[in-house]
Amino acid sequence: MMKHLYCTAGAGMEELLAEEVQHKLCATQVEQISGRVFFCSNADLHTVTQLKSAERLFLLLRKAEPISLPNNPAKAAAVIKQSVVGDPDIWKQTLLTWTALQEELQGSQQRGHKRRREEEEEDEEESLTVADESTHTLTSSTHLLKRQNETNKESREQTPSFRVSCRCSGVIARSYTSQRLGRIIGMAIKEHLGWKVDLKEPVLEVNVYLSNDHCVVGIPLLKHPLASRSYMKHNGLRSTIAWAMTSLCPKQLNDCVILDPMCGVGAVLLEAAQEYSNAVFLGMDTDTSQLQKAAENLKACGMEGRVQLLCSSAMEIPLADGAVDAVLCDIPFGRKFSCSSDMPTALPRLLREMERVIRVGGHLVLLLSLQLSAQLKKTICTHKHNQHLNSSDTNNVHTDPSNTHNESTDTPKTITFHKPSSETSNTPLLISSLQAQRTHRVSLGSTDAFIHIYTKIQTQAHSH
Numbered sequence: 001m002m003k004h005l006y007c008t009a010g011a012g013m014e015e016l017l018a019e020e021v022q023h024k025l026c027a028t029q030v031e032q033i034s035g036r037v038f039f040c041s042n043a044d045l046h047t048v049t050q051l052k053s054a055e056r057l058f059l060l061l062r063k064a065e066p067i068s069l070p071n072n073p074a075k076a077a078a079v080i081k082q083s084v085v086g087d088p089d090i091w092k093q094t095l096l097t098w099t100a101l102q103e104e105l106q107g108s109q110q111r112g113h114k115r116r117r118e119e120e121e122e123d124e125e126e127s128l129t130v131a132d133e134s135t136h137t138l139t140s141s142t143h144l145l146k147r148q149n150e151t152n153k154e155s156r157e158q159t160p161s162f163r164v165s166c167r168c169s170g171v172i173a174r175s176y177t178s179q180r181l182g183r184i185i186g187m188a189i190k191e192h193l194g195w196k197v198d199l200k201e202p203v204l205e206v207n208v209y210l211s212n213d214h215c216v217v218g219i220p221l222l223k224h225p226l227a228s229r230s231y232m233k234h235n236g237l238r239s240t241i242a243w244a245m246t247s248l249c250p251k252q253l254n255d256c257v258i259l260d261p262m263c264g265v266g267a268v269l270l271e272a273a274q275e276y277s278n279a280v281f282l283g284m285d286t287d288t289s290q291l292q293k294a295a296e297n298l299k300a301c302g303m304e305g306r307v308q309l310l311c312s313s314a315m316e317i318p319l320a321d322g323a324v325d326a327v328l329c330d331i332p333f334g335r336k337f338s339c340s341s342d343m344p345t346a347l348p349r350l351l352r353e354m355e356r357v358i359r360v361g362g363h364l365v366l367l368l369s370l371q372l373s374a375q376l377k378k379t380i381c382t383h384k385h386n387q388h389l390n391s392s393d394t395n396n397v398h399t400d401p402s403n404t405h406n407e408s409t410d411t412p413k414t415i416t417f418h419k420p421s422s423e424t425s426n427t428p429l430l431i432s433s434l435q436a437q438r439t440h441r442v443s444l445g446s447t448d449a450f451i452h453i454y455t456k457i458q459t460q461a462h463s464h
């Protein structure tokens, strides 16, 4: 069935989501706006729910021109009735599609439960127990089906209970709060379509987004956000960002060795391990309680055999030079994670160590705060200054003329830094082997961060 859908996405994730729906769902009519990606797809709903970069999934009901509302509530209600609610037939049709998709989803969930139970049953020895379990499965499935049918009956009868959840911004938000608009829209739907308002346990949630540029109405297809991964027992880095770090890596990472030297509870490793079933993963952290949680997360999603965990410092990675194909690392900042060293000071040494263990041709993907990203740039400026003073250094500098993806033109082309003062001698220690591929700004909610992607290239130092 061809469906008009849209997903919400965190700031900076829209482009990745648009690519993901095209790549994984063969979606058409893909259109991205700030915080949302619209698309058409006939992929089955279970496949759609496997999207990794999206926050929430909606069935599109209406995408119209932005509206402007008069201050007079009665006149505003009339505009809303015409511009936000519009044609009742479209709502009826969308409701039928929504109901059919709920049934499809429930069917695939039941098949999933049944498969899992069958796998469990294979382990049981007593045939009598197996028979009991099958009866139980059958009974609970029948019970579930009955309950679902009751819920779907209401929506099939075209009089579902609903509530409106509204978000508005821009000019509209100066005259109306989202709550007040939600009430007006709710009244209009009730009068126009005969649906029943239920603020506590509605069958449907009608989601409305009004801004200076958009008027979007949709119905969520799932109760839970796609972004809240059921397989994470302990939450770490936002799963969508962890996935973005993997997907921004310029090369497929199957058959590769991948290291996260500051893995925390393992969010990055888990997302990468789901994406690359043939890769080998190693996670390191100095905090044993984080490693314990990482181990529990891996166990909860059956990945414990695929990821090795090690208590060790990223400042001294116990691996040989060139031992890994990629390093993915969410470098700590802010107060959430303790860090024995001052990160801006430690950053050069950390980078040096990560660069050392990556093989030539391998990749480094870093999530850095804006402050640490600036530190990276400052270091590079320092090098440019030195380069100017000492022309013999120039053959150590590599730039990437094909780098068309960088967000800003002043994005670093090469990581270069000096040996930290705690290390021996004051001779500059330059890393000239990390070539910038791309820099991507993302939102972590309360703050923004950059994902930096580098590829390790051959330099004179390596060829010796």
Ligand SMILES: C[S@@+](CC[C@H](N)C(=O)[O-])C[C@H]1O[C@@H](n2cnc3c(N)ncnc32)[C@H](O)[C@@H]1O
Residues within 6 Å of the ligand: 235, 236, 237, 261, 262, 263, 264, 265, 266, 267, 268, 284, 285, 286, 287, 290, 312, 313, 314, 315, 330, 331, 332, 333, 337, 338, 339, 340
């Ligand atoms: C930003 S958190 C990583 C969060 C991780 N991506 C997750 O999803 O949980 C950074 C981690 O670095 C660890 N850490 C701090 N200093 C370290 C060091 N020198 N070597 C290794 N790990 C370190 C902290 O214990 C913390 O777990």
